[in-house]
Amino acid sequence: MWGQMTGIRPVKIASALLEKGASREEIIEYYMKNYEVSYEKAELCFNVAKVEEPIAGSIRKNGVSIYIGIPFCPTRCLYCSFVTNGAGRTGKYIPDYLDCLAREIEYVGEILKNNGNVVESVYIGGGTPTTLSAEQLRFLFQKIRGGFDLSNVREYTVEAGRPDTITRDKLIAISDFGIDRISINPQSMNEKTLKIIGRNHTSQDIIDAYHLARECGIKNINMDIIAGLPDETFEEFKYTVEKVEELSPDDTTVHTMSIKRSSRLNEMLDKYTLTDGSEIRKMVDFAAEYLKGAGKHPYYLYRQKNMLGNFENVGYSKPGFESLYNIFIMEEIQSIISLGGGGVTKTVDRETGRIERIFNVKEPKDYIERIDEMLSRKDVLKNINKND
Numbered sequence: 001m002w003g004q005m006t007g008i009r010p011v012k013i014a015s016a017l018l019e020k021g022a023s024r025e026e027i028i029e030y031y032m033k034n035y036e037v038s039y040e041k042a043e044l045c046f047n048v049a050k051v052e053e054p055i056a057g058s059i060r061k062n063g064v065s066i067y068i069g070i071p072f073c074p075t076r077c078l079y080c081s082f083v084t085n086g087a088g089r090t091g092k093y094i095p096d097y098l099d100c101l102a103r104e105i106e107y108v109g110e111i112l113k114n115n116g117n118v119v120e121s122v123y124i125g126g127g128t129p130t131t132l133s134a135e136q137l138r139f140l141f142q143k144i145r146g147g148f149d150l151s152n153v154r155e156y157t158v159e160a161g162r163p164d165t166i167t168r169d170k171l172i173a174i175s176d177f178g179i180d181r182i183s184i185n186p187q188s189m190n191e192k193t194l195k196i197i198g199r200n201h202t203s204q205d206i207i208d209a210y211h212l213a214r215e216c217g218i219k220n221i222n223m224d225i226i227a228g229l230p231d232e233t234f235e236e237f238k239y240t241v242e243k244v245e246e247l248s249p250d251d252t253t254v255h256t257m258s259i260k261r262s263s264r265l266n267e268m269l270d271k272y273t274l275t276d277g278s279e280i281r282k283m284v285d286f287a288a289e290y291l292k293g294a295g296k297h298p299y300y301l302y303r304q305k306n307m308l309g310n311f312e313n314v315g316y317s318k319p320g321f322e323s324l325y326n327i328f329i330m331e332e333i334q335s336i337i338s339l340g341g342g343g344v345t346k347t348v349d350r351e352t353g354r355i356e357r358i359f360n361v362k363e364p365k366d367y368i369e370r371i372d373e374m375l376s377r378k379d380v381l382k383n384i385n386k387n388d
Ligand code: SF4
Pocket: 072, 073, 075, 076, 077, 079, 080, 081, 082, 084, 126, 127, 128, 161, 162
């Protein structure tokens, strides 16, 4: 297992060693000797670093990625600690929120243009961005198109996590604006679990949303699942993996349940049966083998605090469908400029490895009220990754 390794980005070590010319054996041994990491986890880090290596090498010196946060969801999942708000309660903020976001897009777009930065990936996350109506999505996409030069974008993602927010109109809007990657996140394909975790949809809704997305021309679809959801057995998790892979998404991320301090789950732990470490191990091992059999390879990996059994989250993709954004953010190899409530901008100096952060306030209401301050916080971007 992970031995003494505590960081959330264990692959960084393998990447650094690869850069210095270390061999596979040397890298695996390094993890095992210095951190008492098991052979299989050390090998997993090496394998991920190998997939990431050419992608990291393809980043432009003056390249940046853009993250746009939409902190609204239809309801709040049991395990969620995100500031996301059930749109029922805070939906009234959405129009003003979008207006402020439009201002931030324009402001930051201008800075990046003056810097000579090249936008390489755009990621609209949340929350659930598809909580917005098709019209609101089109407004947002139009602002992004107007604010940034998208001619060098290599990947453009919209999270459409909750199938109950996905409609044909929204998918057509996504497709019309050249967005080539979406996430549809089932987490589980078991009806009982979907109810427990507070989702307002069935597993059939997930399947329907997936087919609709393909029909609307979405080429790259990611699906997230979670090992160790409350009251789920190995058999139920296995069923989820099999059902999801029947759809053949291009990218499947296998998360391990983590108990977030401010989640509803944490307040009601006595109501649920949590999966023990050996069962989680069976789940993640099964998923790894099954996804390998489906032609996918692990391409990014991270760990979180309070994960059941101290495991990891791993993204598996078909070759050529690795998410650039996921790699950039996890390995901290490109500046990510984050806009919207809760956005955390990270500028990465690739020469020195120095990372600086700029925080936006989290709550939509605060973001709207303090938008001028959020804009001025972005002024420090005037010096990043210039045309060198
Ligand atoms: S969809 Fe994601 S962000 Fe929204 S409530 Fe569920 S876990 Fe939280």
